[in-house]
Amino acid sequence: MQLLRRMIFMFLTCVLLVSGTVVAHAQSSKETLHNVEQELEQKANEKNSINNEIQNIKKEMESLQTYITQNREALAETQKRIAATHQLIEKKKEEIVVLQDKIHNRKGVMKNRLVALQEDDKLNVVINVMLESESVADLIQRASAVTTLLNADRDIMIDQENDLKQIEEDKKEIAKQEEQLAVEQENLAKHQAELDMNLQKRQESLTVMQQKYSQVDQEMAGIQAQLQEAQARVRQEQDAARAMAAANSPAPPSTPAPTGKEMYVTSTAYSWQSSGSVTATGINIKENPNIKLIAVDPSVIPLGSRVWVEGYGVAIAGDTGGAIKGHKIDVVMPDNAHAIAWGRKTVKIVVLQ
Template structure:
């Protein structure tokens, strides 16, 4: 009787230990998934911060370009004002040029008229030389006073001829000077116009370049804003998944503690199986855990075939593809691997989470059949 009670107590302790191992194994799996989710969240947070910095940099570049554009607009306005002032000077100079041209025409007409007078004077002098003119004045005069008056008049006429010649020379020289001044003014105005036009062309070219740069920066800013919004959405999605995962871990852990444990039936005695024997630490997993793809390393689809007998192994200990016999599990295929499966450890596949929890963690015999 006492021996029976001891056996019952031993079985109960074994079941409790198996259940504890199952909870620990499942908790470790979910903890790993939660850890991966936290890493993804950190990466998304870094991405959001990076995009925020890029946005700030682009905004500064846009602000600088806008300041440069404002300066260019100011320069263009000033240049236009300078061109307007130059145009006023051009108009005034053109008026001056036209006035001088009119004066030249008047002087040329005046010179032409003087030529007629001078021609008549020359003919008169040829007909009467100076001595004959004096004799005629003497004999034709009725008195000494009349002679003096006629001599004074003749002298005045001869002096007038000299004045006409002098004025003629001065007017001709003034015409030449005015023409030269007109040429200088026209050349100077043309140079000023060319300089201002060149400045205006350069300013327009710079303005176009700055406008193109501003457009490019605005497009880049729009892309960064879109990327930030997408990163924020992904971040919110990961946070929501983490909350659901944490709630699921708490719920399933509570369910696992309350669920009775039953040991699976052994399909075949070890004595009937031949091959290389070893003892390993065995845990259990399912295809429905968070982050599980359901496809093993060797391509078995566990979600589509939940009744497959598959174990995850360390290929350096148990070769992939081997047919094995696992104590308490039966015959299976070594068709999967796992990040935590190193050395003499295996992970047996169970169709449901409740069966995986019931398996727990235990030390079992494994026979590599082939």
């Protein structure tokens, strides 16, 4: 009796230890899953922030492009004005040439008259003309002709001075217009250079942000894979916990009531020594060598089902295998010796409801 109590105590202790280990693993996996979800959320926020920055940069670039277009139009308009002004300047230069020729010709006429006065003693001629007049009326007429001749020379001199003044005024106006247009063109060119530089900087910033966006997107893909991995691990550990609880629950004192699905299957046996420690549902059969567990074809017996096996007892369908197809099962044994002892046989099973 005392020995039986000890065995029951040891059994319960093992159950508690195994359950504690499974719970600890499950808790650790849940924490990992939570951390991965938080990291994924942070990356999603970072990606959203980068995307907003990209949109802002694009808006700034559109605004800059508008300014650049307007500045180029103003620069083109200034170029047209410069071209028109150059045409006026060329016309003005041609007018200056005409004035210069007129001045040159007038100088020639005046020079010839001076020479003629010197050669012909013009003053004596004028006096003789006056003295030879036949009457007072003739004298007045002759004096008027002489005055007209002299006034013509004076008008030539006045026109000469006016044309020289006009030439100087035209030169100043040309210089002024050329200077104004040069300044305007220079300012527009500087503004254009600044706009182009700003546009280039924004383009560089956009490239950097797009690269960062792509990097974060790749990181999110990696984290998403980790999340799926962690979720699968949590599901496996939850399945293992359920399977452990079912496998370690007290067996019914008698054969199960015929409330489940009965069938006959071909059975073999295996242990952790021949197939590995962890089953398809995440149960470690090396750490739990006495667990009641069978490998099944999930299309025939769903994973996680409780199954009564003739000569074995109630087990959990917690594993699969490449050779387990159709109405076949593989029962878990503590070691290879027990597995060999089981051999290969046909048994009745009941999938319990």
